[in-house]
Amino acid sequence: MENYQYTAVERFLRYVQIDTQSDPQSKANPSTEKQKDLSRLLVQELHEMGVTDAELDEWGYVYATLPANTDKANVPTICFCSHVDTSPDVTGAGVKPLIHKNWDGTDIELPERRAAGEPAQVIRVADHPDLKNQVGNDIITASGTTLLGADNKAGVAEIMDAAHYLLTHPDVKHGRIRLLFTPDEEVGRGTEKVDIQKLGADFGYTIDGEALGTLEDETFSADAVTITIQGVSTHPGFAKGKLENALKIAADLLASLPKDALSPETTEDKEGFVHPTRLEGNQDQAVVEFIIRDFTEAGLHEKETYLHNQLNDVLMAYPGSSAKFMVKQQYRNMKDVLDQHPAVVENALEAIRRVGLSAERRSIRGGTDGSRLSFMGLPCPNIFAGEHAFHSRQEWVSVQDMQAAVDVIVHVAQVWEERA
Template sequence: MKNYNFTVAERFMRYVQVDTQSDPGSNNHPSTGKQKDLSRILANELKAIGLADAHTDEYGYVYATIPSNTDNNVPVICFCSHIDTAPDCSGTNVKPILHRQYSGADIVLPDDATQVISIKDYPYLQNHIGSDIITASGLTLLGADDKAGVAIIMDLASYLSANPSIKHGTIKILFTPDEEVGQGTAKLDISKLGAHYAYTLDGGEAGTFEDETFSADGARITINGVIAHPGYGKGKLVNALKIAGEILAALPANELSPETTSGRQGFIHPVAVNGIAEKATIEFIIRDFVTANLEKHEKRLESIAEEVMARHTKASMQFEVWEQYRNMKEVLDQHPHVAEYAAEAYRRVGLPVIKEPIRGGTDGSRLSFMGLPCPNIFTGMHAIHSKHEWVGVKDMEKAVEVLTHLVQVWEEKS
């Protein structure tokens, strides 16, 4: 690709200006209608590239096919990224800024001078001194998570369509809504997609490759208090909100929380408290890389709650648990060639393979358990979900190169 004029940076800067923030409080699919604005843009651009079947459906998914150009019987592979941005930080009126030949100095974002991106806080910036990086302007997130992935896949489609001499099997392109709110595959038509294996483009620094995620459950404690007029509540009133506070205060202080864990350690994390004096709920997420440990964490949480409830005999409690997603490594270990082929593509572009477990989940987790083994490839995004979010242009371009070699590896090995 030495003489190729990459389009990934230009595409990325256009895509991030389309507000696609998802909404965790919505029951719609997609959770916000504005995600479809980008879906339509992408489907139209894919058609213009020459992918005749490119389209978006009523749920905001984008499907497209790059037809095979080889006589080899190559499994159908899919490249996938999500179009939505996180609810954690505003995605409205994103102003992307291209910093050419980054000098290494602190970057003061122009729309809010208190927002400063520095090598001290983000040491990986040292790898981009003398290269171009992209940031937002200080009032919003950038949207590199995951529009960097979207732009990388779009540039790949453009390159392969313009270079038919590169042999590859059938390639499916999939863009999903609502990944940030845990609904990225909720309305996916897996049979229409028609792929055998997949790769998400939703990772960080160049060289990282992720084939392991948390396993995840949700939990809810519902506390039923006893209501009475507060003026005459002595001996009668049992305040559910106060019991909820006691349960939260009884959680482990120095372990089993996001604040105190790292690496492969799991956690119990309260994410929402709602209610009134009569009835209150506490919502939790439970995470661990070992699926069997989830039950241990849940039993511990239930035991903590029961100890608190024992002090309030007139009140009652319900404890509920439900599955959210599972560690994709449980599936990927059954298909080792998916990771092996990616590692070969990394080597061909001169990158080491840096394997890291994801302390979270991706669409790849659910796709893997839907029958589509799906690890995760880097995009170059950093400081995601924040006003400091940035991405290195050379990392995005390197990801395009990786995908170009990856499709050739699949063709050669078939």
């Protein structure tokens, strides 16, 4: 892609300034209407590129098509997918992106908090080992009080730029390509209303990964557990020997969890965890929500059994109280599906190599829309977008990694056409 004037960064800087934070407590679809603000802009930009069928549906999904330009009739339809929402963990309102050009390898101070007289937010190289590969590159960060939104607006911008490239370079042969931009990935509902038949793709790729050159073909399997504790409520002035405070029961349950194992902050690699995410209630009733993660279903069930046993042990000290233990499946390890379709991974690895990168297969300690899409009939591994330190004020991405991701998307389309 020599002499190509990339548009990914220009688009990215525009997209991150649109607040698209999703809301895990909302029952609406999408969970926040403001996500559609970016989705409407994407449809507008696609129309300006000449993509006539780009549309935003009532659920907040953007669908669009790049028609095939090859004479081959048997090229599979490929989908490229990214999500428009940002994490509920850190505010995404008022993002002020900064470009640290020709970065010199030193810690990056984000200025806004210091300007307000607060301790500075600093991206320390010692805490971000992938930064060591970025010396001389242009690093994009937020200003210190918000997340950046590279997860996953970097992927959105890269797909949009790749579409722009393919539409302006008809000599690059490819089959039919479908684009899909989803809401609510960050709250586990990114594919809830996807119309797979309407999408009409054979294989897909989410562009939502981290380090340059990586492809993720394995994710956690995931369940959610909701524990509803029913205590014994009475007036606190007359409570001796009667009151069983549901909040204290919940606190005892949380305190019973190990401090040195089984949590996100104490596990790595293929280790799973039990992670409390929300506590709400009063002395009468309390609700504790957990996410359970493991790379195997057997591991999930083992951790759920452990948590249930801990709950039962705690309740023994509260004979008048009870609890409901509800498990909800969230997603499953995409590798179970992808192993049945090796070409979808191999073609992506070939595309990464053609860009001149060392292709690396990885497992991800998380999930993507691709996890669910794979089990919905669209085998869908995850290609790097260059995003790092997601869900934090220290989030960053490099200009050069974003442009490499654009190159990879284009080459993926070419490889499928060549090998058809």
